[in-house]
Amino acid sequence: MDKKLSPKERMAIQRQAMPEQEAAARATNFQEVNLGFDEQLALLEAERCIQCKDPKCVQGCPVRVNIPRFIGHIAEGDLVAAAQSLLGDNALPSVTGRVCPQETQCEVECIRGVKSKPVAIGYLERYVADWALQHRNGTKPVVAPATGKKVAVVGAGPAGLTAAGELAKQGHAVTVLEALHQPGGVLVYGIPEFRLPKKIVDLEVQRLRDAGVAIECNVVVGRTYTLAELRERFDAVFIANGAGLPVFMNVPGENLKGVYSANEYLTRVNLMAAYEFPSADTPVLVGKKVVVVGGGNVAMDAVRTAKRLGAEVASIVYRRTLAEMPARVEEVHHAQQEGVRFELLVAPLEVLGNEKKWVSGLKCVRMQLGEPDASGRRSPVAIPGSEFVIDCDVVVVAIGTRANPLLTATSPELKLNRRGNIEVDANGMTSLPGVFAGGDIVRGAATVILAMGDGKRAAHSIDKFLRG
Numbered sequence: 047m048d049k050k051l052s053p054k055e056r057m058a059i060q061r062q063a064m065p066e067q068e069a070a071a072r073a074t075n076f077q078e079v080n081l082g083f084d085e086q087l088a089l090l091e092a093e094r095c096i097q098c099k100d101p102k103c104v105q106g107c108p109v110r111v112n113i114p115r116f117i118g119h120i121a122e123g124d125l126v127a128a129a130q131s132l133l134g135d136n137a138l139p140s141v142t143g144r145v146c147p148q149e150t151q152c153e154v155e156c157i158r159g160v161k162s163k164p165v166a167i168g169y170l171e172r173y174v175a176d177w178a179l180q181h182r183n184g185t186k187p188v189v190a191p192a193t194g195k196k197v198a199v200v201g202a203g204p205a206g207l208t209a210a211g212e213l214a215k216q217g218h219a220v221t222v223l224e225a226l227h228q229p230g231g232v233l234v235y236g237i238p239e240f241r242l243p244k245k246i247v248d249l250e251v252q253r254l255r256d257a258g259v260a261i262e263c264n265v266v267v268g269r270t271y272t273l274a275e276l277r278e279r280f281d282a283v284f285i286a287n288g289a290g291l292p293v294f295m296n297v298p299g300e301n302l303k304g305v306y307s308a309n310e311y312l313t314r315v316n317l318m319a320a321y322e323f324p325s326a327d328t329p330v331l332v333g334k335k336v337v338v339v340g341g342g343n344v345a346m347d348a349v350r351t352a353k354r355l356g357a358e359v360a361s362i363v364y365r366r367t368l369a370e371m372p373a374r375v376e377e378v379h380h381a382q383q384e385g386v387r388f389e390l391l392v393a394p395l396e397v398l399g400n401e402k403k404w405v406s407g408l409k410c411v412r413m414q415l416g417e418p419d420a421s422g423r424r425s426p427v428a429i430p431g432s433e434f435v436i437d438c439d440v441v442v443v444a445i446g447t448r449a450n451p452l453l454t455a456t457s458p459e460l461k462l463n464r465r466g467n468i469e470v471d472a473n474g475m476t477s478l479p480g481v482f483a484g485g486d487i488v489r490g491a492a493t494v495i496l497a498m499g500d501g502k503r504a505a506h507s508i509d510k511f512l513r514g
Contacts (some may be wrong), residue, residue: 051093061163062091069383073353076239076321079380080144083173092120094158095165102155103167108499109142109208111135113152113167116174129178129185132171137211137254138204138233138498140179140246143172145237146495147374179249187257190217195512198223198280200267200453203231204494205485206286207254208501209508213284214257216509221280223265228317231288232494235317236309238347240354241377244316268453273460273481282480282508285468286501287453289486293446295339299397300443304331304405308340308348308444315351333440335359337408339394340444341366343493346377348442349386361387361436363394365413365426391415393426395433397441407435447491465490474504475511482508 065081066072072079083091095117103113112135119128132139148168156164178185195218199206202224210220228234230247255261267273267287276283292307294300311330314320318328336352338345341364353360362381364371367390371378382388391413398407412432415424449466461469461477467490468476468483475482484500486492 053096056093056096057158057162059090059094061094061166062087062169064166064169069380069385072240073350073384076354078243079240080172082176083169088120088170088173089123091166091170092117095121096157098157102157103152103165106152106155108151108495109136109502110499111139111152111171117165117167117170120170120174125174125177125181126185128174129181132174133178133185133187136171136175136498137208137502138250139171139175140250141204141233141242142495142498143168143170143175144242144246145233146171147493149375151495176246179246179253182253182256187211187215187253189215189257192219193217193512195219195281196221196279197508197512198276198283200276200283200285201225201231201287201485201487202229202251202261202263203286203288203485203497204233205288205497205501205504206231206284207251208498209284209286209484209505210259210501211254211257212502212505213508214254214259216505218509218512220259222259222261223267223271223276224261224263225266225287226317227263229261229263235313236344236347237494238312238316238351240350241347266452268456273453273457273478277478277480281512282482284501284504284508285453285476285481285483285487286485286497287450287487288497289447289449289467289491291448291450292443293448294443295394295445297394297396299399299405302397302399302405303403304333304399304439305397305441305443306331308338308344308442309447311348311442312344312351315355321351321355330355331440332356333438335361335436335438336440336442337361337363337389337436337438338442338444339363339408340446341371341373342444342446343373343377345444346373346381348444350377350381350384352440352442353384353386357440359387359438360385361389361438363389363392363408363410363436365391365393366415366423367391370415370423389436391426393428398435405439405441407437408441409433409435447486449487449490473507473510474500475507480511482511 153164319326320330338349396409413426485497
């Protein structure tokens with residue numbers, strides 16, 4: 047902007063829309079849906095921020111990004127300062143700018159949202175972060191002098207990568223141990239290319255490597271090394287191995303051929319490039335009629351993936367209404383635009399199969415909402431006599447995950463809760479001195495940004511622990 051705008055002129059600017067691929071085209075490809083702001087859109091949107099004296103948006107952010115500061119730098123046209131500010135607060139801003147549920151966190155606190163739409167904080171975060179990826183020389187990480195302390199981070203997902211980045215900045219030698227063949231965790235195996243391109247994750251990981259973080263893949267803690275062995279080699283350990291054990295429906299027919307957990311389905315497609323089969327090694331069933339059970343972001347990712355793989359009918363089966371659906375509003379909207387069918391107030395009873403044990407349908411019952419449950423959402427209650435069958439040849443179960451016991455089973459001294467998650471104190475430390483934990487292995491399946499918040503807080507606790 048050439049001139050300083052008055053508060054009244056700022057308030058008159060409408061929220062800028064995110065440019066995106068046209069729905070019919072994108073439903074047939076795995077290219078990114080949202081295309082990102084250009085300079086003009088970013089400047090206009092940045093001018094909408096009124097630079098509150100008490101910015102509630104910062105309190106709404108799990109990693110406490112100083113939002114007004116980096117947006118103020120955009121409005122001034124100083125992208126170097128904007129990038130340095132953002133990168134100082136957030137280890138993975140190009141990731142969070144794409145997959146973070148800003149609408150329920152920072153943006154819901156934005157004062158502009160009282161009378162109009164909130165500032166598009168996520169879109170501006172993505173704009174600055176992507177600019178920084180393309181201008182590495184001007185945005186190199188600042189690292190403190192070496193402390194001589196060594197930290198092992200178990201898991202290269204959002205919590206582990208965030209903790210590693212923070213600890214490296216503080217001068218500690220960090221080694222990340224990742225079970226899969228590529229770092230990123232859920233960012234690469236769970237979130238599809240059309241929402242978060244692998245190249246973006248790779249570039250974010252490379253920035254951490256540039257800051258001195260070492261990453262070793264194909265290392266399964268609990269098999270390759272025990273936790274006790276890591277504790278001998280390192281001054282502190284941060285466990286962030288996620289909650290990757292799928293939960294199933296416990297209905298008849300769930301073991302038929304053509305039933306996937308969302309974990310397996312998305313891992314095959316996202317991390318192992320099954321959508322390029324046979325030029326890629328990993329196959330996946332490409333159903334003509336695919337049903338995905340669930341209403342969260344993972345369910346949306348799975349059903350939109352099925353559509354792109356060539357499903358003639360891709361359906362969501364969810365036992366509540368659209369209003370209770372936990373998936374991001376943007377993801378639901380995109381799925382609807384892409385032709386996904388929504389079977390709401392419907393619950394599965396049985397997976398049906400043919401004589402060769404292949405899926406042929408999903409028997410369901412219609413539901414109505416009763417009294418609120420412990421979460422505050424109204425509980426679905428079956429309507430007697432309303433059973434019906436949805437014809438399908440693939441069923442994907444996306445109703446949640448729980449803690450994988452691989453690591454914890456080999457470390458009986460770690461205190462767990464009744465769900466198998468690791469218990470930690472207020473500083474993120476487990477029952478073992480010097481061993482910290484965070485992310486989904488502690489809180490259960492949650493969002494990328496909440497895991498990152500855990501990683502950032504744990505890194506500061508580990509730093510204090512290492513400094514005595």
